Amino acid sequence: MTSTKTLYLANPYGFSAQQRDGPLAKLVSALEAIGAEVWEPFARNSVVDHTVPGWAYRIGQADLRDVREADGLFAVVNGCPPDEGVMVELGMAVAWRKPVFLFRDDFRRCTDSEVYPLNLMVFTGLPEHGWEAYWYGALEEIGDPEKALVKWLRA
Numbered sequence: 001m002t003s004t005k006t007l008y009l010a011n012p013y014g015f016s017a018q019q020r021d022g023p024l025a026k027l028v029s030a031l032e033a034i035g036a037e038v039w040e041p042f043a044r045n046s047v048v049d050h051t052v053p054g055w056a057y058r059i060g061q062a063d064l065r066d067v068r069e070a071d072g073l074f075a076v077v078n079g080c081p082p083d084e085g086v087m088v089e090l091g092m093a094v095a096w097r098k099p100v101f102l103f104r105d106d107f108r109r110c111t112d113s114e115v116y117p118l119n120l121m122v123f124t125g126l127p128e129h130g131w132e133a134y135w136y137g138a139l140e141e142i143g144d145p146e147k148a149l150v151k152w153l154r155a
Contacts, residue, residue, distance in 0.1 A: 005153055007036040008070035010090060012083035014042025025104070030142040031074060035153050039066050072099040072152065077118060080110035087122070092124035101149045102126075103136040109120045 009031065013024035020042065045062035048055045062087075067073060075086050082104075093100050100154045102122065109117050114125050115125035116131075126134045133148040141147060 004037045005071040006039055006069070007031060008067050008073045008074055008089070008093070009038050010038045010041075010075075010086040010093075011040070012079070012086060012141075013076065014040070014046065026139055027142075028074070031141050033148055034143050036074075037150075039070050041066060043110060063089065064092065067098075068096060070098070072101065074101045074103060074149070077102050077104045077122060078106035079103040080106075080108050082110075082118065082122070090122065090125070092109075098125075099138065099152050100125040101134050101152075103142075105138055 009028065011024060011027070013019040013027070024040070024042075028038050028040055042061045043065060045059050048059055067089050075088065075090045075093075076083075077086065077090075081087070091098060105115065111118055111120070114118050123131055133146070136142055136147070136149070142149065145149065
C-alpha cells in the first residue's frame with residue numbers, strides 16, 4: 001500500500017474569488033481525485049491579519065516551508081510570463097530536486113525555443129526526453145495514467 005503523497009499547488013488563482021471558486025476548485029478536485037493530498041497555499045497560509053506588520057513575510061515563509069516539505073510540486077504556468085510567485089516556488093522545488101509537474105491551459109507561446117512553449121528554465125526540473133509527460137494542457141489530462149503525475153502518485 002502506498003502512502004498519500006503531498007503535492008504543493010503553486011498557482012496564482014487564489015488572488016481572485018472568482019478564480020478560487022472556479023479554476024482553482026476544479027484543479028484541486030482533479031488532483032485529489034487521482035490520490036494527491038493537495039497543499040494549496042492560499043487555503044493553507046493566507047489566513048493572516050494584513051494589519052499586523054510582517055504579515056507578508058510570514059506568508060512567504062509558510063509557503064517556502066510547504067514547498068520544502070511537500071513531496072512534489074504542481075505549478076500553474078499560465079500567463080506571459082507566468083506568475084512570478086509560482087516561478088519562485090517552481091525554482092525552489094527544482095533546486096530541492098522535487099518532482100515537478102506543469103499545467104498550462106493558456107494557448108499563448110512565450111518562448112524563443114522551438115522545443116518548449118515557455119522559457120527553457122521552466123523545464124530544468126523535467127527530464128530532457130519525455131518532458132511532455134510532465135506537461136498538462138487541460139484538466140482532463142491530469143488523470144491520464146500514461147502521464148507522469150499518476151505514475152508518480154502510484155509509485
